[in-house]
Amino acid sequence: MTRNAIASILALAALALAVLAPTRSTAAPPEQPIRYTHKVHVTDYKLDCRFCHVYATKSASAGIPSVAKCMMCHRTIATDRPEIKKLAQYWKEKKPIPWVRVTELQEYTYFPHFRMVTYGKVPCLTCHPGIDRDDIAVQRQEFGMGWCLTCHRGRGVSIDCWTCHI
């Protein structure tokens, strides 16, 4: 086999890996209806993630805070900022805010937040690294199977297929 042929095969293999690997870009944050910043809420004011994502401890989905929840504080806090005015407008019209999904998982997996958060005691930032410093949330962690398995093995949690693929 010539060196060229080997190089071609290697190049093809690399290409195949690139194609098959999860292709999420971490560069461009999606356009959100309101420029919500995790940094101000989590890092600066030290709010617990679960203060807003209330279902994380008891449901499969962590949940998005209701408009009423945002307004609990923003009735009086920073009411003159343009982004808060947008929020107030949603509240006034009693319309939900159409947030754009940031974190995605493959559809064939089942990820129950409450198992990790309540029983596994896994900190939120383990799976959502850096989100506490984002001005606009970005998904930085790819949820590849190897990454999940590493964590499951390290913690001695079941790696039975049907634990996650149901």
Next chain:
Amino acid sequence: MLNRRGFLKIGGATAFAALFGGCERLPKTLVPFVIPPENYALGESLWYASVCRQCPAGCGIVVRNSEGRAKKIEGNPLHPVNRGKLCARGQAGLQALYHPERLGTPLKLDGPRGSGKFREIPWEEALRLLMTGLSGVRAEAPTALLMLTDPMRGHRNLVSARFMKAFGSPHRVAWDPFGQDAHLSANEAVYGVRDLPEHDLAGTRYLLSFSGDFLETGVSPVHFGHAYGRMRAARPTVRGKFVHFGPRLSMTAANADAFLPVAPGTEGYAALGIAHVMVREKLTPAAAAAGGLWNAGLKEFTPQAAEEKTGVSAADIEAVAREFGANQPGLAMAGDAAAACTNGVFNLSAVGLLNLLAGNVGKPGGISFPDRLAAFASFGAEAKLLLPAAESGYPAVRDAVERMGKGKFRMALLSGATNPAFTLPPSLKFEEALLKVPTIVSFASFLDETTSLSDLVLPTPTYLEEWGDDLPPAGHGGEAITLGQPVVTPFRDTRSMPDVLIAAAKELGGPAAAALPWGSFRECLEKAYAGRGIDLEEAHKNGGIFSGKAGATRPAPKAGSPALPKAAEAAFAGDPARYPLVLHVYPSSALSDGRGANLPWLQELPDPIATAVWRNWVEVGPKTAAALALSDGDGVTVSSPFGSLQAFVFVHPAIAEGVAAMPLGQGHSRYGKYAADRGGNPYALLPASVESATKAPARHATRVSLVKTRMKGALVRTVHPEGQWLYENIL
């Protein structure tokens, strides 16, 4: 504060749009609540208590509700009737809720009458049409209004009764093909109480059943099923014995320790044979004291005489009588097949006599008559409207059909699951007569044989979407008021019948408006129970008001020496030479009287004995089949003097010879794609005969013939009737 309905609305509108958007990828937008409902947690279930209306037993249910959708129905553990259990029909209620053929918009006839062709119209137009009809009839001849429904109970019935009374028409007819007329008359004759009793199955030591399939159909199958389980297994030292007399081995009979096949309509003679032995041998103190019966004629009814009539050997009758006498408290029960013969009252009175001879009336493990009316004393004269009406209403139906035929009615309001165009004998010509009524308005969730004859169909919510209350006919001491509530926001644009009647009464004004003074049916219920010292919110959480204490009992049933019932033979239409077999029809354990036929879960539920699905069949014994040169799976034409249909033969290994049995429920011509074209309708074989004393319909009153016929397809069964380990199969 957000109320529960508001919560359901928001839940339905927001979270659901996102979660159930279709089978695409995960939605790209995440839409939160504007205001989250109370007690809400994403993905967590809430259970709402309500009432089952899949059959008239009135079991309590709890419905699992997640993200605003009903996902599972189970029995309400607090409910005295079913104690947390629920049958397959109750479980299938979800399919009625989500049914693709459910009516969601008012329909106006758009073609010839009876064609079943409709077009959708808005509610405003539908109500205007209804009001035009009602006002016209009331102005000219109020008695020309007919209301034909299934037997209603609770305030639903009260609203309808008040509406018709205030309107000025006495013609309110409730039709139930499985009415308990013969039971009521027999109870009046034997015990002196015209009411349905409580049978303490759980506490009895020896149960005698006469043609009653109480575990699968009948008055309250889940209640009896649970009590039966306790009779057999809940006591440390006693395992109650169960002996079943009946023409065929039903699922109930299959559970018995002994099954004794009797010729149809001879159950009374079997009971008298047992009574003869009990009195002759003074088997119980009560039998010893009943010497007067002997000379009144009981001495004629020897076990040998019973053998001649019933086909059960005299030795078996003597053995059963001695065991029954020795194991007290014992209980005797009779069911639909014994009641729906032309001699039903005789059969049931003879069975009642056994309870008197056992001395178990009003005692634990026996039969008792709670005073259900006592709990509603505060409702005065209207209390009776709230209680279950046990009658079939057949005489009133026949009268109504006659009047319709003579053009006496100008408008008919129809409602209910009992579907008279399907369940009445065709010789009554119900459909023909109904179409002579100038205006027909139906309240319905589905277009069945009856509602598709209408001019106007007003869509109603299913029982999972509406308010209501219910008083179950059996299984409690008279103190169980079940409350129903919507467990989901109504899916379609529907209005319940009581709500429409209340609105119509308001529009009619005068006495009608005064008789129905509420803004809605919910308000009517709240006002009715508000004055009774009940925390209604708590009651809705529990699914009703269950006092837990034994209800008031009636004054001691008829004392003194019991009377001997007047013997009567069952009559069967048709010449025995031409129609050699006696037809025995029974309600299907899945489809009930036919109302369940549009639910695929029930269609695909194998019959507990025949294991067949999606079709009906005719059962004959092996000897009968051999005599007619029929084998299992053959197609036959079943003919009675009144009609004929095609069915597959099921050679039933345990059925009285000379009997052809068919389950009721299949054979719909309308009622949607799941119900239609699944074999013939056995109701169409039945005569218009009546029980001689009560004038209730006598279903078991005709003979049939079977003629081999070529039929397409086959009866789908899960196992061979003689067991999947049939000898040939093993080889």
